[in-house]
Amino acid sequence: MSALPLPLTIREIDAHGFERAWPVFRDVVARGDTYAYAPDITLDEARALWTTSPARCFVAERGAQVVGLYLLKPNQPGLGDHIANAGFMVAAEARGQGIASTLCTHAMAQARAAGFTAMQFNYVVASNTGAIALWQRHGFDIVGRVPGAFRHAALGPTDILVMHRTL
Amino acid sequence: MSALPLPLTIREIDAHGFERAWPVFRDVVARGDTYAYAPDITLDEARALWTTSPARCFVAERGAQVVGLYLLKPNQPGLGDHIANAGFMVAAEARGQGIASTLCTHAMAQARAAGFTAMQFNYVVASNTGAIALWQRHGFDIVGRVPGAFRHAALGPTDILVMHRTL
Numbered sequence: 490m491s492a493l494p495l496p497l498t499i500r501e502i503d504a505h506g507f508e509r510a511w512p513v514f515r516d517v518v519a520r521g522d523t524y525a526y527a528p529d530i531t532l533d534e535a536r537a538l539w540t541t542s543p544a545r546c547f548v549a550e551r552g553a554q555v556v557g558l559y560l561l562k563p564n565q566p567g568l569g570d571h572i573a574n575a576g577f578m579v580a581a582e583a584r585g586q587g588i589a590s591t592l593c594t595h596a597m598a599q600a601r602a603a604g605f606t607a608m609q610f611n612y613v614v615a616s617n618t619g620a621i622a623l624w625q626r627h628g629f630d631i632v633g634r635v636p637g638a639f640r641h642a643a644l645g646p647t648d649i650l651v652m653h654r655t656l
Numbered sequence: 657m658s659a660l661p662l663p664l665t666i667r668e669i670d671a672h673g674f675e676r677a678w679p680v681f682r683d684v685v686a687r688g689d690t691y692a693y694a695p696d697i698t699l700d701e702a703r704a705l706w707t708t709s710p711a712r713c714f715v716a717e718r719g720a721q722v723v724g725l726y727l728l729k730p731n732q733p734g735l736g737d738h739i740a741n742a743g744f745m746v747a748a749e750a751r752g753q754g755i756a757s758t759l760c761t762h763a764m765a766q767a768r769a770a771g772f773t774a775m776q777f778n779y780v781v782a783s784n785t786g787a788i789a790l791w792q793r794h795g796f797d798i799v800g801r802v803p804g805a806f807r808h809a810a811l812g813p814t815d816i817l818v819m820h821r822t823l
Contacts, residue, residue, distance in 0.1 A: 527734035567694035568807040633800015633818045635776060640735040651800045
């Protein structure tokens with residue numbers, strides 16, 4: 490008899506709750522293939538970036554296990570704060586289960602509920618073709634490409650894409 | 657006998673020195689046509705954004721008068737910190753004198769000296785055609801365009817350009 494998979498639950502966390510998401514954050518950043526954060530970023534630095542208002546952080550859990558998280562915030566202050574920015578991370582052992590897709594749908598709903606009229610990703614690594622295809626399936630267009638803006642740990646200088654969709 | 661124009665001097669300032677640049681910053685932002693900062697941003701907020709490390713702030717002066725300022729900082733942390741970001745402001749009464757161009761040249765030299773290998777502008781308002789043409793003369797290419805990302809005080813939703821050049 491095999492165990493039924495636990496359902497995926499998504500909830501917003503505060504600064505204290507970030508500690509449970511930290512192992513996923515740390516491992517994603519340490520790989521140096523998707524985020525610009527210094528690979529040796531500390532818990533406190535990461536927590537401040539992802540949970541200090543206006544940033545909001547949500548985690549996806551299976552039981553007590555954090556398997557993914559995302560950041561939602563205005564992409565700009567003031568006269569640009571109608572556009573949301575979001576960033577997504579999924580635990581290595583939970584890839585290929587549609588978690589990023591579920592998180593993206595959740596983030597767009599949260600963004601709409603908060604009054605944002607569009608969502609923009611500033612920093613999609615061009616070599617991350619799986620993510621790019623996923624965002625495109627979710628309605629995002631590539632609206633910019635910055636040459637060599639990311640020092641990919643394995644590939645070296647790699648382009649960065651800007652992606653956008655209205656909500 | 658007309659007075660000779662005072663020479664333009666450019667120097668880096670610290671957090672305390674930002675107070676002298678504040679009237680120019682405040683007036684540029686209050687117009688709501690080039691920067692996303694909330695038009696009612698405070699001195700302390702502006703000072704923190706433009707002078708807290710790794711951000712560096714430079715002012716252009718004629719005698720004791722601040723006529724322009726610019727921000728220079730890494731556009732991203734960690735694996736993206738080889739690309740500089742810069743923002744420029746010129747006092748309304750000092751427009752048309754080549755100050756933005758001089759500041760841009762100065763900023764690129766400072767960026768090269770600091771080890772940056774490229775410079776990126778994330779938020780060039782598409783209606784600011786004078787600035788766009790100026791940056792293009794300084795070697796910047798338009799590498800992205802985000803629809804309606806700026807709520808222009810007079811024009812309403814306005815596109816934002818991403819511009820880039822290697823150094």
